[in-house]
Amino acid sequence: DQQVKQNSPSLSVQEGRISILNCDYTNSMFDYFLWYKKYPAEGPTFLISISSIKDKNEDGRFTVFLNKSAKHLSLHIVPSQPGDSAVYFCAASVNAGGTSYGKLTFGQGTILTVHP
């Protein structure tokens, strides 16, 4: 049962343009969402997160949007740079209700390629 889904295996974008990566989830108990970036031969690196009490969080070129009613989140990268080329994973966790622990449920990942 895939509770977090990234339906686009890959995305190709021109340098300077916007990259939009999408993620859907099914578990309504998820209340904290994260995006990670992964280069080959390296572990995932934390990018940005958002709590379910917000609908937007911004950090420099990266903005994450959360639509709870649609159970959908997206990561916007503006402007995209060739160094952003990597695999992007969205992840979610359940923290409310006194059962919080560090388990993250990941999507399958989207390969982003930014062309110069």
Added chain:
Amino acid sequence: DAGVTQSPTHLIKTRGQHVTLRCSPISGHKSVSWYQQVLGQGPQFIFQYYEKEERGRGNFPDRFSARQFPNYSSELNVNALLLGDSALYLCASSRQFSSYNSPLHFGNGTRLTVT
């Protein structure tokens, strides 16, 4: 500060053998989690240890076990290896028990190949 370090980086084992993977968390981090990443998939949660106690276990068979030592380093053990255990094993550390506002920091992983 050093990041999360894992050893070995690569490992080749035969079916039926046993393997031990090691992880040193970032200094000051008391939580260590283990994830398995199969090619083409996202990381899957195996275990979380916090203050040397198991705090969470994913949907993995009993062949998988782990422990955390007094210095917060951790070992993941897998017995009776199967071909399907071939994967990248990632260790992650964080300051807190909860992931809320305490993102996981991952090591570069151990690539296990079972032949």
